[in-house]
Amino acid sequence: MSPPSILIVGSGIAGTTLASFLLLAPISVSQKPHITILERASHPRAQGQNIDIRGAGVAIIRKLGLESVIKANTTGEEGVHFVDDRNRLIAEGPADKTGKVQTGTSDIEILRGTLAEICYRRCLTISHDVKAKGGAGVEFIFGDYLDSITQASPDRVEVHFGKRNETRSYDLVIGADGLQSSTRALVWGAEADRAAVRSLDMYGGFFSMPSGPTDSEWRRWFIAPGRKGVMVRPSGLKDRVTVFMYCINATDQRFSEVAEGGRKSIEAQKALFAEYFADAGWESARLIREMNEAEDFYYSPVAQVKLDEWSKDRVVLLGDAAYCASPISGMGTTLAFTGAHNLAGSLAEHVLSRPEEKRDWETALSQHETLTRPAVEKAQTLPFGGQGIKVLHFETWWAVWIFRTSIWAMANSGVFGLLSKWKGPPANDVKVEAFEFEKVEEFPLS
Numbered sequence: 308m309s310p311p312s313i314l315i316v317g318s319g320i321a322g323t324t325l326a327s328f329l330l331l332a333p334i335s336v337s338q339k340p341h342i343t344i345l346e347r348a349s350h351p352r353a354q355g356q357n358i359d360i361r362g363a364g365v366a367i368i369r370k371l372g373l374e375s376v377i378k379a380n381t382t383g384e385e386g387v388h389f390v391d392d393r394n395r396l397i398a399e400g401p402a403d404k405t406g407k408v409q410t411g412t413s414d415i416e417i418l419r420g421t422l423a424e425i426c427y428r429r430c431l432t433i434s435h436d437v438k439a440k441g442g443a444g445v446e447f448i449f450g451d452y453l454d455s456i457t458q459a460s461p462d463r464v465e466v467h468f469g470k471r472n473e474t475r476s477y478d479l480v481i482g483a484d485g486l487q488s489s490t491r492a493l494v495w496g497a498e499a500d501r502a503a504v505r506s507l508d509m510y511g512g513f514f515s516m517p518s519g520p521t522d523s524e525w526r527r528w529f530i531a532p533g534r535k536g537v538m539v540r541p542s543g544l545k546d547r548v549t550v551f552m553y554c555i556n557a558t559d560q561r562f563s564e565v566a567e568g569g570r571k572s573i574e575a576q577k578a579l580f581a582e583y584f585a586d587a588g589w590e591s592a593r594l595i596r597e598m599n600e601a602e603d604f605y606y607s608p609v610a611q612v613k614l615d616e617w618s619k620d621r622v623v624l625l626g627d628a629a630y631c632a633s634p635i636s637g638m639g640t641t642l643a644f645t646g647a648h649n650l651a652g653s654l655a656e657h658v659l660s661r662p663e664e665k666r667d668w669e670t671a672l673s674q675h676e677t678l679t680r681p682a683v684e685k686a687q688t689l690p691f692g693g694q695g696i697k698v699l700h701f702e703t704w705w706a707v708w709i710f711r712t713s714i715w716a717m718a719n720s721g722v723f724g725l726l727s728k729w730k731g732p733p734a735n736d737v738k739v740e741a742f743e744f745e746k747v748e749e750f751p752l753s
């Protein structure tokens with residue numbers, strides 16, 4: 308019996324987590340799948356700023372032996388301070404460190420780059436263990452991409468690697484290549500791909516910069532007129548903070564045009580933010596200066612992905628590629644973990660543990676979807692019908708002033724805490740399925 312061959316496109320959070328769980332399926336080493344992970348970047352991409360792991364996500368990192376190392380690498384954010392243009396505190400929303408109440412700051416806040424690196428290294432150690440016992444483990448291919456994906460026969464997918472000009476075929480291809488997934492575009496088609504990505508008319512720039520005297524363990528959130536804002540947040544390092552600058556804008560086409568160029572358009576992306584923040588007040592001069600210097604600047608439209616089906620024959624999408632809930636949901640990483648766990652568990656149950664003639668790929672893929680969809684639907688239901696973020700942002704100084712006065716009043720009357728309980732991210736409602744995987748040792752702290 309030959310073990311299945313699986314190609315995972317994207318070595319992000321979802322991709323490496325899926326590979327780790329597939330290799331931890333409770334089966335003999337000769338049954339373990341042959342996994343290839345293809346990453347477009349030329350090296351493991353340890354980039355990106357603050358993200359949260361909540362509820363179900365915490366239970367899943369525990370299964371991978373990652374709880375201690377992740378908790379040792381958090382940013383230590385205490386909560387949110389809304390500030391005005393003179394940096395005066397308007398309102399405060401503290402984190403609930405017990406994780407019982409999901410507020411804007413979760414109990415585990417970590418930099419995306421740090422988490423991606425931990426997940427990659429965990430996957431490597433699990434793969435090494437499997438290889439040491441005679442299994443195939445994971446083959447990583449960096450710096451390449453697919454330019455075609457074809458369902459060559461009912462049970463075989465043929466792919467072509469653009470750079471190395473090589474054709475290979477797999478039993479299953481998984482697109483874990485993020486919000487702008489090219490697996491989705493190649494297999495679902497350009498029109499369906501465009502329809503799947505629902506813009507929230509918001510565009511963000513993420514980067515880090517040296518800490519200054521006004522920075523602390525609290526996230527400072529400054530909302531400016533012209534429907535834009537900035538969050539400056541702790542990074543976990545005393546001498547650096549992270550920045551999320553954003554504009555809510557449905558009319559200036561340049562925001563979506565500069566996104567299409569990806570990293571090739573980085574100068575145009577920075578120039579656009581510099582233009583919009585030139586008159587925003589507060590610490591904008593510092594932010595523009597540091598953004599222009601930043602080497603880790605990352606630009607992204609804020610959007611959700613909605614698809615009726617996450618799989619087509621033997622191609623399945625996972626994480627942001629299938630069901631991005633957007634950074635404002637606070638749930639993207641938790642959903643990436645949950646989906647990877649459900650997909651690996653379903654494949655272990657219906658495919659990996661069975662002899663070749665009894666493998667039931669269709670049931671595995673549909674079970675993964677049935678288990679994961681309820682969590683995705685909750686996470687994608689943003690406050691005020693998705694208009695929540697727009698409701699908080701205004702065009703004129705007067706409207707911003709009225710907004711600041713309202714949140715000051717809400718914070719002083721305790722309404723803020725109530726809002727967190729009512730409208731916080733729904734991570735504690737996400738079910739963690741009872742799939743059995745092999746136990747792994749806790750990942751070392753260094």
Ligand SMILES: Cc1cc2nc3c(=O)[nH]c(=O)nc-3n(C[C@H](O)[C@H](O)[C@H](O)COP(=O)(O)OP(=O)(O)OC[C@H]3O[C@@H](n4cnc5c(N)ncnc54)[C@H](O)[C@@H]3O)c2cc1C
Pocket residue numbers: 316317318319320321322345346347348352354355356357358419451452453483484485486487488489490513605625626627628634639640643
């Ligand atoms: C560089 C980067 C920075 C980010 N920064 C933030 C942030 O600061 N805040 C935030 O809230 N969210 C950020 N995100 C998104 C966040 O990581 C995801 O929302 C969440 O963790 C779900 O993870 P995912 O694995 O589904 O997707 P992602 O984490 O986006 O991972 C997708 C992976 O696929 C790779 N990839 C993309 N296209 C291809 C291709 N054609 N072929 C091969 N590989 C490909 C990417 O390089 C990446 O490694 C960032 C994502 C990336 C890639």
